Amino acid sequence: MKRVLITGAGSGIGLQLARDYAADGWQVLACGRDQDKLARALEGTAAQLCLFDMANREQAASALAGERDLDLVILNAGNCEYVDDALHFDAALFERVIRTNLLGTANCLAALLPRIRPGGRLALVSSSVTWLPLTRAEAYGASKAGLDYLARSLALDLARHDIGVSLIRPGFVDTPLTRKNDFPMPGRIAAGQASRAIRRGLARGRSEIAFPFAFITLLRLLSWLPSGGWRRLAASMTRSKHE
Numbered sequence: 423m424k425r426v427l428i429t430g431a432g433s434g435i436g437l438q439l440a441r442d443y444a445a446d447g448w449q450v451l452a453c454g455r456d457q458d459k460l461a462r463a464l465e466g467t468a469a470q471l472c473l474f475d476m477a478n479r480e481q482a483a484s485a486l487a488g489e490r491d492l493d494l495v496i497l498n499a500g501n502c503e504y505v506d507d508a509l510h511f512d513a514a515l516f517e518r519v520i521r522t523n524l525l526g527t528a529n530c531l532a533a534l535l536p537r538i539r540p541g542g543r544l545a546l547v548s549s550s551v552t553w554l555p556l557t558r559a560e561a562y563g564a565s566k567a568g569l570d571y572l573a574r575s576l577a578l579d580l581a582r583h584d585i586g587v588s589l590i591r592p593g594f595v596d597t598p599l600t601r602k603n604d605f606p607m608p609g610r611i612a613a614g615q616a617s618r619a620i621r622r623g624l625a626r627g628r629s630e631i632a633f634p635f636a637f638i639t640l641l642r643l644l645s646w647l648p649s650g651g652w653r654r655l656a657a658s659m660t661r662s663k664h665e
Contacts, residue, residue, distance in 0.1 A: 427451040430499030434597030438613040476526035486533040498547040504558040516561045523565035540584040546573040553641040593637040609637030
C-alpha cells in the first residue's frame with residue numbers, strides 16, 4: 423500500500439487530498455495542529471492523524487521521527503495575512519507568514535526528506551500569486567516565492583537520490599482561508615477540482631502543477647507586461663475597488 427503524508431489536512435485543499443487519497447486506497451498520514459479538528463474533518467476515513475505545529479522545529483522532528491518509507495509527501499499547510507498599510511510596514515505580520523509558510527516547510531523537510539523512499543515524490547504547495555506582484559501581498563507573496571525557488575533547487579539536489587519534486591501553484595480555491603478575502607477572486611474553483619488537478623499531476627510526475635488553466639494563462643500573459651505597465655494596471659484596479 424502506498425503511503426502519503428499531507429500537512430494542513432484539517433481543511434481546504436489538504437483535507438480534500440487526504441479524503442481522496444484515502445478513497446483511492448492509499449495509507450494517509452494527515453497532519454495538523456488541532457486533533458479535534460482533524461478527527462472531525464476526517465471522520466469515516468482510514469487516515470492516521472499526526473499532530474504538530476510545523477512552525478515549531480522540535481515538535482515537527484518529534485512527531486515525524488517514526489515515519490518511514492513514504493511514497494509521497496505533500497507540504498500544503500500555510501497561512502495568509504495581508505499588509506494593509508505598506509507605509510507603516512508590519513514586520514511582526516511578515517514574520518508570522520514567513521515562519522509558517524517558509525520556515526515551517528523547512529522544518530518538515532528536515533524531518534521528512536530522509537524518510538521518502540527512492541522513487542518517491544515531494545510536493546510543495548505554493549501559489550499563482552508569484553507570477554505577479556499584487557497589492558497587500560508582500561508577506562504572502564514573498565513566502566510563496568521562496569517556496570518556488572526552494573522546490574526548483576531541491577529538484578536538482580534530490581534527483582541523485584531518486585526523489586522527484588513537484589511545485590504546485592493553485593489559483594483561487596474555495597477554502598476557509600480564501601473565504602476571508604474581501605476582493606473578487608476570478609476563476610475560483612472547488613477544493614475537489616483542485617485535488618483532481620494535483621493528484622493527476624503528481625501521478626504523471628509533473629515538476630510543476632498550475633491550475634485552473636484559464637486563470638493561470640491570464641496571469642502568465644499579464645506577467646509579460648513591462649513592470650511599469652503592470653503597476654499602472656494594478657493601481658487602476660485598486661482605485662476602481664475603492665470608488
